[in-house]
Amino acid sequence: MNLGPGRMSPTHRSALRRKRCQKAIRAYRHGKIQWADKQLAGVRMDLRKSLRAQQVGRCYFCRQLVDQERRNACEDIEHYLDKSKPHYRKWAFSPVNLTMACHPCNMQKGNRDLGDQAMRESQSLRPGSGSFKWLHPYFDDFHLNIEIHPGWVYAVKPNAPRAAEATAMLCDLELDQIKRIQKTAQRYHDLIARAVVLMNKLIQRNEIDRPRMKWVTAFIASINEELRWM
Structure with missing residues (x-):
């Protein structure tokens, strides 16, 4: 399964260099507009498309597929070094500071300062x-540092070159909770599968009647409703 690139490449640099984007980016860098300003809408869309393609539609952090919908409520353009901090604002449009993240991972990351003092003072x-x-x-x-097992079980790889950083990322994002969430969802899917097996048996035995059919379909509908709110 393709869970996205191990190491990202700044292929979206070309999108940031487009002439139609430069004016808005300069306005942001000079403090005249903010990230959410409509003047940057085109830039943000270009970045989304480029990052989404490179990451095969997956969040950089949890590697799960991100749902796509009209208002992009499920995905965020993620600034690894938080643009809200004065010392990192200059890198808001740095290609190597941008990824796509699912909304839960972005919220969990919050405005953590992921750089050290040298990084705060650096100009590059x-x-x-x-x-x-x-x-x-x-x-x-x-992928050299983190392995993901079926059921979305995350672990730091043995002899990982960046074990401390990988451990901190998994712990801070609470990715261990995804296993619990997926386990609950799987239980509901198993119940639906059992209901389908039961219906097939009733059909094969010619024992299906309106009351039984009504009960089975109502049971499946109730489980589907539960899944919608997970």
Whole structure:
């Protein structure tokens, strides 16, 4: 299964260099507009499309597929070094500071400061400029440090080159809870499967009648309703 790139590549740099984007980006850098300003709508959309393609539609952090819908409520353009902090604002449009994240991971990450003092004082964002508390999307390889087992069980790989950073990322994002959520969902799916088996048996035995059919369909509908709210 393709869970997205281990180490991201700044392929969206070309989108940021487009002439129609430059004016709005300069206005942001000079403090005239904010990230959510409508002047940056086109830039944000170009970034979404590029990041989504490279990440095969998956969140960089949890690697689960992100639902796509009209208002992009399920996904966020994630700034690894938080743009809300004055010392990182200059990297709001740095290609190596941008990823796509699902909304839950983005909310859990919050405005954590993932750089050290050297990074706060640095004028360049590149390997060696400072240290990072989590795996860096462009400087570290996700798959060399973290393994994901069926059922969305996350673990730091044995002899991971960035074990401390991988551990901190998994713990801070509480990715261990995904296993519990998926386990609950699987239980409901199993119940639906059992109901389908029961219906098939009744049909094969020619024992299906309106009351039984009504009961089975109502049972499946109730489980589907539960799944909608998970």
